[in-house]
Amino acid sequence: MQPENQNSKWVFLKEIHRTIISNELGLKPSQITAVATLLSEGATVPFIARYRKEITESLDEVAIATIRDRLTQLDEIDNRRESILKSLEQNGHLTQELKKKIIASETLAELEDIYLPFRPKRRTRATIAKEKGLEPLAEILLDQTGLTDLDQVATDYVDLEKEVDTIEMALMGARDIIAEKINEDQKARAELRRLFLTSGVFKSKVAAGMESAGTKFKDYFDWSEPAKTAPSHRILAMRRGEKNDILNLSVLPPEKDAIALLEKLFVKGDGPDSKQVALAVSDSYKRLLSRSMETEIRLSTKQRADNDAIAIFANNLRQLLMAAPLGAKRIMGIDPGYRTGCKVVCLDRQGKFLTHETIYPHTSPAKVEEARKILLKLVNQFRVEAIAVGNGTAGRETETFIKSIYFEKRIPVFMVNESGASIYSASYPAREEFPELDLTIRSAISIARRLMDPLSELVKIDPKSIGVGQYQHDVDQSALKASLDDVVISCVNSVGVDVNQASPQLLTYVSGLGPSLAKNIVAYRNENGAFPTRKTLKKIPRLGSKSFEQCAGFLKIKNGSNPLDASAVHPERYDLVNTMAADIGYRVSDLIGNKEKIKQIELDKHISKELGLPTLNDIISELAKPGRDPRETYEEFTFASDVVKIEDLKPGMRLPGLVTNVTAFGAFVDIGVHQDGLVHISQLSDRFIKDPNQLVKVQQKVNVTVIEVDIKRNRISLSMKSQIDSTLNQKSTQSNIKRKSPKNKVPLRRTSQKKPFNNPFADLLKRY
Numbered sequence: 001m002q003p004e005n006q007n008s009k010w011v012f013l014k015e016i017h018r019t020i021i022s023n024e025l026g027l028k029p030s031q032i033t034a035v036a037t038l039l040s041e042g043a044t045v046p047f048i049a050r051y052r053k054e055i056t057e058s059l060d061e062v063a064i065a066t067i068r069d070r071l072t073q074l075d076e077i078d079n080r081r082e083s084i085l086k087s088l089e090q091n092g093h094l095t096q097e098l099k100k101k102i103i104a105s106e107t108l109a110e111l112e113d114i115y116l117p118f119r120p121k122r123r124t125r126a127t128i129a130k131e132k133g134l135e136p137l138a139e140i141l142l143d144q145t146g147l148t149d150l151d152q153v154a155t156d157y158v159d160l161e162k163e164v165d166t167i168e169m170a171l172m173g174a175r176d177i178i179a180e181k182i183n184e185d186q187k188a189r190a191e192l193r194r195l196f197l198t199s200g201v202f203k204s205k206v207a208a209g210m211e212s213a214g215t216k217f218k219d220y221f222d223w224s225e226p227a228k229t230a231p232s233h234r235i236l237a238m239r240r241g242e243k244n245d246i247l248n249l250s251v252l253p254p255e256k257d258a259i260a261l262l263e264k265l266f267v268k269g270d271g272p273d274s275k276q277v278a279l280a281v282s283d284s285y286k287r288l289l290s291r292s293m294e295t296e297i298r299l300s301t302k303q304r305a306d307n308d309a310i311a312i313f314a315n316n317l318r319q320l321l322m323a324a325p326l327g328a329k330r331i332m333g334i335d336p337g338y339r340t341g342c343k344v345v346c347l348d349r350q351g352k353f354l355t356h357e358t359i360y361p362h363t364s365p366a367k368v369e370e371a372r373k374i375l376l377k378l379v380n381q382f383r384v385e386a387i388a389v390g391n392g393t394a395g396r397e398t399e400t401f402i403k404s405i406y407f408e409k410r411i412p413v414f415m416v417n418e419s420g421a422s423i424y425s426a427s428y429p430a431r432e433e434f435p436e437l438d439l440t441i442r443s444a445i446s447i448a449r450r451l452m453d454p455l456s457e458l459v460k461i462d463p464k465s466i467g468v469g470q471y472q473h474d475v476d477q478s479a480l481k482a483s484l485d486d487v488v489i490s491c492v493n494s495v496g497v498d499v500n501q502a503s504p505q506l507l508t509y510v511s512g513l514g515p516s517l518a519k520n521i522v523a524y525r526n527e528n529g530a531f532p533t534r535k536t537l538k539k540i541p542r543l544g545s546k547s548f549e550q551c552a553g554f555l556k557i558k559n560g561s562n563p564l565d566a567s568a569v570h571p572e573r574y575d576l577v578n579t580m581a582a583d584i585g586y587r588v589s590d591l592i593g594n595k596e597k598i599k600q601i602e603l604d605k606h607i608s609k610e611l612g613l614p615t616l617n618d619i620i621s622e623l624a625k626p627g628r629d630p631r632e633t634y635e636e637f638t639f640a641s642d643v644v645k646i647e648d649l650k651p652g653m654r655l656p657g658l659v660t661n662v663t664a665f666g667a668f669v670d671i672g673v674h675q676d677g678l679v680h681i682s683q684l685s686d687r688f689i690k691d692p693n694q695l696v697k698v699q700q701k702v703n704v705t706v707i708e709v710d711i712k713r714n715r716i717s718l719s720m721k722s723q724i725d726s727t728l729n730q731k732s733t734q735s736n737i738k739r740k741s742p743k744n745k746v747p748l749r750r751t752s753q754k755k756p757f758n759n760p761f762a763d764l765l766k767r768y
Contacts, residue, residue: 017074020106021067031057035067044511045486046493047550051570053614061490077108084115093118109193109296110186117184126180129173132162137170138177141273141280142266150272171276178266178277179284183292188265192289195261196297199253200227204238207248214246227251227301232308233664235301236471251297252290259285306475308664310483312693313469316662317484319698320468321491324634325453326414329385332378333448335418335440336390336398338362343444344375346382350501351449351456353434354382356441361401362394372405379407387411388451390418390443396644396672412636414451415672417660419467421446424460429505455495455631459488460505468698470663492554494630496568499537499555500530512550517543531557534565556627563592567626569619576606577619591623598623637701639672646673646711653706657718659696667696669704669718677716679704684720695720 014036018029034055038048045068049061056064081102088094088102098114105111121127129135137157140147147153150171157170164170182188206214206221214221220238241247252258262281267274328349335343341360347353357378359371378384389399395415402413424430425442434442449457463484464472472480492509499507499521507518517540524540525531534552537543543551553570560566564574581588584600591597603616622628640655642648649671657669660676666684668676679702684695696702708717 016106017071020074021070024070025063025066027059027063027067028057031059032067035059035064036071039068039071042546042550044489044550046490046511046554050493050568050618051553051572051615053618054610054612058614065486077106077111080108080111081105084111088115088118091118091120110190113186113189116189124180125173125176129176132164132173133157133159134164134170134173135177138174138181141171141174141276142178142181144268144271144274144277146269146271147273148271150276175276175280175283178280179288182262182266182281182284183288185265188262189289189293191261191265192258192285192293193296195253195258196227196251196293197300198228199257200251200297201225201253202227202230202235202238202249202251202301204241204247204249207245210246214241214244217241217244217246220247227297230301230305231664232305232312233470235305236309236474239302239305240471240474251294251301255285255290258290262289303476306479309469309471309475310480312662312664313463313472313480314483314487315693316468316698317463317466317487318491320466321455321458321488322494322631323454323699324632325455325629326386326451326634327453329452330383331448331452332375332382332384332387333444333446333451334387334389334398334402335421335444335447336392336394337440338394340440342371342394342398343438343440344378345441345444345448346378346384347445347448347452348382351452353437353445356437356444362397368401371401375402375405376407379411384411386451387413388416388448389413390421390447391415391670391674392418393674396639396674399639400641400644414636415639416447416450417467417658417670418443418447418450420458420461420465421450423462423465424457427460429460429503455491456503456506459492459509460503463488468661470661496554496556496627499557500525510551510554512547517547517551531560533557533560533562534571558627563589563626567622569622569626573615573619576611577623580606580619592626593624595624635701643672646675646709646714646716649673649706649709649716651706651708655704655706657702657704659698659700659702662692662696662698664692667692669702671704671716671718673716675714675716677704677706677718679718679720683707683718686721686723 018032018036021027021032022029034052034057035048038052038055043052045061045064048056048064049059053059059067085094085099085102088098101114102111105114129138134157137154140153151167154167154170154174157174158164158167164173202223202225204220204223206217211218211221217237217240220234220241223238225234238247238249242249259282262285263278266281267278330349331347331351333345333347337343341358342362343356343358345353345356355378357374359374360367361371387402389395389402395418399413399415421443422439424446425439430442430446434445437445446457446460458466464480489509489511492506493511497506497510504515504518504522507513507521508515510518513521520540520542521537531537534555534557537552537555538545538548549572553568556567557565562574564571564577569577577588577591580601581591583602583605584597586597591601598620601620603613603620606616607613637658638656643653643655655671657671657677659667660670661668664681666678666680668678670676679696681689681692684692689695702720704718704720706716707719709715
């Protein structure tokens, strides 16, 4: 955000920004101004949403982030506007009328259309024709006065010295000039752009000789669908197929409609001159406009697909990060394996590494007994309260082995999603914390810590490595990173951070901090011991007053001298809370968790110009439940004990499962066989579901029915419908299951296939 007083023109443009965003989001201009001002002062989105509610009139994080992103987009348009104005002025093209049009433009497309005729360009067919003196002829043709003897007029422009040898060459050059004028016409481009957006059609065909190499794209070998309604996953799939030279892809409206639109704008009659203009219209569209408009619609549909895919990824990541923690327990973590053995670690209640062992329960009876004795010893020695087993190779078999052991007291065993654990184990933070340990031991530690607190452990991994989302490598990577970073920041600050336990990676995402200050906090903590109060944070090198303001409310100190330090009450409101307590004759410590005493506080007495009910109600909530964790309580989950591998599956089986990923076309579910199954969107519910997120989320416990199993391709199709055809129970695992298309399912459209495409599951799995 640039300062408002930079110059009068900037103030004018910013006022436009406020109006645009206000109209788009249905918010007051004052709210836009408040957010813009706070952001320009260095406030973060979580801080504004939680601690500046009176200023923004209680806007949430989503609205604040949307305003921030839209302001950035509008600033980019402003920068381009300035660049265009400067170029026009330097080249002597800028007029007052042109300047007004440029300043009034609201989109990049409008700006570029205005600038197009003046943009420095390479020599074109039109510029060559102008060099040959054919521009006057082009103007005569465009006037369309109804010339009867076109040859006579064109003869005057035949010039052998200029290489205009014939009448046809003169007319061709004139048409080239007209074609370029049409291509640069602002109204023509605007209307054609609208046609492309409303009537453009994706058409993909398999490239010659690529049928075998591109089998995973076979759904798109002869495919057609409207661009305006094409879902993100299909757009990205087609673009990937094109990038891999498997598909030939186009996005165009019907050619006759486009040419008819242009003829309506430029062809005024049916005389010989108008026929020349009609030829120029056709040439302009086929050679110039169709290409530039197709590029635009490709970019716009790609951006829409990216936005949808990124939103799905971000939503999945939020659900994963906010998954229920088991909490402070003494955990045994196991990274399972067959030949190389299972790596076993023990952690204390703070997640501190204590010891490690390797067991081989899947090799021989002697090794099984040895493994049993080792686990019994470790459980007793370190008073283990829960066991976390990675869900990778040998995970189910290891779980079964552990559950066969008789412990003196019941110890719950949890299967933990280990996606990205191997990446973390090889990362710099892991090497820095455990330089002497093997990769697999670090991985077992990460698995155990994920059970204790998924958020604290998963922030150590690049979100793209966690394994949720769709087509993550095909979307705009900078936009993906920005969105995922927003999610991580939101989750970390929503939960809050114990400053005396948090890792540098977790502290990095706290409002107002970053990698440098996070390291300084840990260094100060290691040198001076635990922070006794939030005020002590001010002693950290380079943590100034602004950073303290932004981070203090999100950093919690448990069992400190001030009970408010363990809550989300900001230090700037401590005096207010002391006043509240004194007014009813208590100390602050007397109010903590005591709802009866808290009810005695008269909030109206504490309302001021700067402080209103939103913040006061937040304070009351914190006093009632200080440091409340917004995440759900952990619940045990167990896979079917008699199903541990894909060969155990049979159509018709009803099984418990965990949702591991949600995409635009359905949900992937772990049913404990080392291969997730797909519940296609048409099988998620008995009713029509447009968005899978309406019904399922990552880590949700569900019951599914096996529809089809393809052992050869390792594909599993599942259903969450309440009633599935009973004949499924009579089908073998290897059989081809033919089912009626669900009523709520629209068959995929193919240009050369009339039969409905009734079973997309395996192909969707393969494309994914």
